[in-house]
Structure formats: structure tokens, C-alpha cells
């Protein structure tokens with residue numbers, strides 16, 4: 272049973288509300304909770320993690336300004352500090368200064384720990400192959416069950432010498448020797464994009480050129496592109512012979528860049544200063560909230576047109592019927608009528624949005640069908656299965672969509688009265704946030720167990736939503752409540 276302190280509730284501001292109906296107009300007319308005000312969302316967790324890792328490997332120092340200082344970034348910092356990188360937090364400048372190891376991480380004096388982070392485990396495994404062994408890396412029980420073998424095989428092909436201490440358990444992992452020789456390696460990306468990203472991370476430190484082949488089907492392609500983009504920022508020599516797409520910035524990588532073959536030349540990373548942009552998945556919770564409430568929310572400092580993944584998230588939001596407009600450096604998110612026609616979303620490239628999409632599906636009267644989410648059963652929890660189960664308790668059931676016998680997505684079903692008003696994110700921050708969004712759609716108070724997990728990516732999540740629930744706009748349209756940090 273979750274403890275009282277692990278619970279957080281979303282309070283209803285309305286006492287009556289109709290259930291979602293099949294009449295498209297009904298969703299517009301009905302009374303809804305009101306969210307008003309402005310928020311500042313966390314900066315990108317994926318970019319922060321990449322910058323910290325590349326900074327830890329680089330020659331020289333790297334200043335990461337506006338890092339997302341979440342628990343999963345700290346896990347990486349602790350492990351990289353064991354490997355000889357230095358991290359100095361400068362809160363007065365909102366930055367972390369990293370002194371890198373010049374591609375020669377030291378042998379750690381303790382076990383390296385990835386906690387529950389798949390990103391940390393897969394990327395640290397790759398980094399350990401540069402360490403003069405032996406060194407040991409471990410993570411939590413769930414992490415031991417998540418896919419890893421194809422990455423170990425690929426690192427072995429490139430000259431690494433890694434093994435699991437107990438094949439039956441998955442973890443801990445032992446690295447015996449250091450040094451990657453280079454060569455051509457094929458890595459599957461049908462279960463996670465993180466294998467390809469992890470190989471790419473260390474490829475500039477192999478003694479020869481490395482070609483990473485990523486055969487279709489690829490899940491989470493935007494994340495592999497983020498890795499390539501960040502590698503280029505750190506001066507790595509990366510070529511995509513099948514074309515980089517249309518890059519949003521010189522030297523960058525386009526949102527459609529072809530990942531079949533990625534060529535990396537030796538040369539390592541050079542430390543640099545960089546500014547982390549907003550976190551796209553965190554932004555989506557406010558967009559999703561606008562589907563189930565009457566929302567008029569300003570999200571501070573969200574530069575559109577510069578971060579492909581952020582732009583993808585905005586595109587999904589607009590398809591859901593939410594108005595998203597630029598207002599100077601900010602964006603304004605306003606509830607709109609839901610789409611009149613059934614909506615289909617392929618989630619292959621946007622896996623982190625799936626729990627929140629499930630949370631809003633009952634509020635789309637013409638129906639939402641999401642597919643391409645099969646691989647998220649390998650995330651921190653079997654996310655979609657957990658969220659669908661909990662949503663059904665709240666009277667928001669979804670029909671499963673299967674592919675090859677596994678849950679690949681869902682379809683809207685008619686909503687009904689809740690069977691219970693307490694739900695549980697099963698220790699997974701994305702489930703917890705998605706279930707809060709579902710709670711906003713109900714007139715009753717919904718209790719979501721697992722608030723303690725929010726520090727994984729978005730510690731201020733509840734604070735932001737409480738502020739928005741209390742917020743209003745002044746008669747001149749000026750914001751009178753700011754739910755975010757000053």
C-alpha cells in the first residue's frame with residue numbers, strides 16, 4: 272500500500288460535470304476545471320544527460336547552462352565522477368561545469384550504479400568499455416529485466432570485453448578491459464533507441480572509424496538524432512551518408528535524417544558551453560491538460576522551430592484540438608474543440624507521450640487510436656498496460672490494440688462512472704503524471720500514488736498544476752498568478 276506521504280491529490284474545482292459523450296459538441300459545452308496562469312517547465316532531460324556524458328568524456332571543460340537537475344541526471348553525474356570527471360554546480364549561474372576525462376575514464380573505486388535509469392545503464396555500459404577494467408555496473412531489479420544483450424554484443428564486436436556477472440539475473444555487469452577498436456556494427460533499434468545512442472556516444476573514442484548500422488524498424492528515432500546533434504555540438508565527426516534531412520541549424524541534424532548508417536571518425540569530443548532547451552515531454556503534460564480542462568496556460572520560454580522533438584510535440588497537441596501559439600519567447604496553450612474526426616497517432620517516434628495520450632483519450636469524442644507503442648513495455652514499467660489498467664478504475668477504459676500478440680496501442684472506448692478514485696503509477700514518473708492529467712478530467716478528487724517519483728524528471732509538476740488550478744487572468748488579460756518558479 273502506498274503511504275500517505277507518497278500520495279498526491281488533484282483537487283476538483285467544480286462539483287458537476289457530464290461524462291465524455293459521443294456527441295463532439297458535448298465536450299466543448301460541458302463544465303470543466305479551469306487552469307489559468309503561466310508555468311516554467313523543466314529543461315530537456317535527454318539533452319542534459321547527453322551533455323553531461325559528453326562533457327565527462329571530452330577534453331577540457333563544458334558548461335551546461337540550465338541543466339535539468341533531476342535524479343536521473345544526478346545518477347549519471349555520480350557515476351561519471353567515479354570515472355574521474357569533475358562536476359561543479361554553479362546555482363547562481365544555473366549551470367554545471369564539467370571537467371572531462373579526455374576519453375580516458377579512470378578505473379572506479381566503487382560499483383557504478385544506474386539506479387532505475389535505462390538511459391544511464393546503457394550509456395554507462397558503453398563508457399565502461401573505455402575504462403581500464405575491471406569495473407562493475409549495476410541497477411535496480413527492473414533494470415536487470417530490461418533489454419541489454421544486443422548492446423553488449425555490439426560493444427563486444429567493437430572490441431569491448433563485457434559480461435554479466437550472472438546471466439540469469441542480467442546485472443551486475445563487469446567490464447574487464449578497455450579499448451574499442453572500431454569497425455562496422457549493426458544494432459537493432461526495435462526495442463529501444465538507447466542501444467544506438469550508447470554506441471554512438473563512445474564511437475569517437477574507438478581507435479578506428481566506427482560505422483553504426485541501424486536497421487528498420489526504429490523506435491525513438493528522434494532520440495538517436497538528438498545524440499547525433501549533440502555529438503556534433505561537441506565537435507565529433509559524424510556523417511550520415513543517406514542524408515541529414517533539413518537541419519534546423521547549421522551543422523545540426525534534420526528531423527527526417529536517415530539513420531540506416533551512421534559513420535563516426537576517431538577524434539573524441541571537445542568541451543564546450545551549451546544552453547539546454549525546454550523538455551518536450553514535460554511540455555506535453557500541459558497540452559494534454561488542455562484537452563481535459565478549460566485551459567489558458569502560458570509556458571515560458573519555449574522556442575519553437577529549433578528543437579525537432581519539441582516541434583513534434585506541438586504538432587501532436589494541435590492535432591488533439593489544442594491551440595498552441597507563440598507569444599514572444601513563450602507559448603500559449605488554449606483548450607479548443609476536440610477533433611471532429613477520429614484521430615490516429617503513430618507513437619513510434621514519441622514513446623514518452625503515450626501515457627498522457629492514454630489519459631486524454633476518453634475526452635476525444637470522435638475517438639483516438641494510438642499505435643506504435645509496443646516497445647514501451649520495456650520502459651520503467653510496462654507503461655501502457657499499467658496506465659490502461661488504472662484508467663479503467665477511473666471509468667476511462669481503453670480498448671487494447673495488439674501487434675504480434677503484444678500491446679501496441681489503444682483506442683477510445685465510451686467512458687463510464689469511476690469504480691475507484693485512487694490510482695497508482697507503480698513507481699513510474701510518467702504514469703504518475705499521466706494519471707494526474709486523467710484526474711483533472713473528473714469532478715471528484717483523484718488520488719495518485721507515486722508523487723515521490725516526480726523528481727525523476729519534473730519535481731515541480733504538482734506545484735505547477737496547483738498554481739494553474741488557483742490561477743486567473745486579470746481583466747486586462749495580465750497574468751495574476753504564476754505557478755512556476757520566478
Ligand SMILES: O=C(O)C1=C[C@@H](OP(=O)(O)O)[C@@H](O)[C@H](O)C1
Nearest residue numbers: 317463464465490491494622623
Ligand atoms: O535517449 C533518450 O534520452 C531516451 C530514449 C527513449 O528510449 P526508448 O527508445 O527506449 O523509448 C525514451 O523513451 C527515453 O525516455 C529517453
Ligand SMILES: C=C(OP(=O)(O)O)C(=O)O
Nearest residue numbers: 387388389390391650651
Ligand atoms: C528516460 C526514461 O527512462 P529510461 O532511461 O529508464 O528508459 C524516462 O523514464 O524518462
